[in-house]
Amino acid sequence: MEKEIAKQSLVDKKNEFFILTKESIQEKIHEIRGQQVMLDFDLAEIYGYTTKRFNEQIKRNMDRFDGLIFQLTSNEVNSLWSQNATLNKRGDRTGMHYKYMPYAFTESGIYINKY
Numbered sequence: 518m519e520k521e522i523a524k525q526s527l528v529d530k531k532n533e534f535f536i537l538t539k540e541s542i543q544e545k546i547h548e549i550r551g552q553q554v555m556l557d558f559d560l561a562e563i564y565g566y567t568t569k570r571f572n573e574q575i576k577r578n579m580d581r582f583d584g585l586i587f588q589l590t591s592n593e594v595n596s597l598w599s600q601n602a603t604l605n606k607r608g609d610r611t612g613m614h615y616k617y618m619p620y621a622f623t624e625s626g627i628y629i630n631k632y
Contacts, residue, residue, distance in 0.1 A: 542563075554621035554624075555621070556620070556622075557571060557621075557622070582629060586620050588621075589620070
């Protein structure tokens with residue numbers, strides 16, 4: 518049986534919990550530019566932040582992530598949307614228009630980010 522991890526959500530501050538399973542994390546891994554990556558909004562959700570606050574923290578520490586994160590182009594975002602129906606179902610992302618393109622974190626970037 519898969520080990521489930523409960524984490525307190527800091528987004529809504531109502532002491533609600535959500536369950537992370539191996540499958541739910543694997544669904545958040547995408548191959549972009551020949552690398553397996555996770556996107557900023559998925560990592561923000563896992564860590565319990567809004568994407569805006571999560572990216573503010575990343576930008577303050579960008580020197581730690583040199584070569585470990587990159588910002589997607591509009592073509593890459595559109596390609597992800599056409600390949601992956603789950604991205605289209607995100608409740609906070611109706612439509613496919615962004616003010617800022619998402620950041621993609623390589624495996625090493627994800628590990629650095631947790632510290």
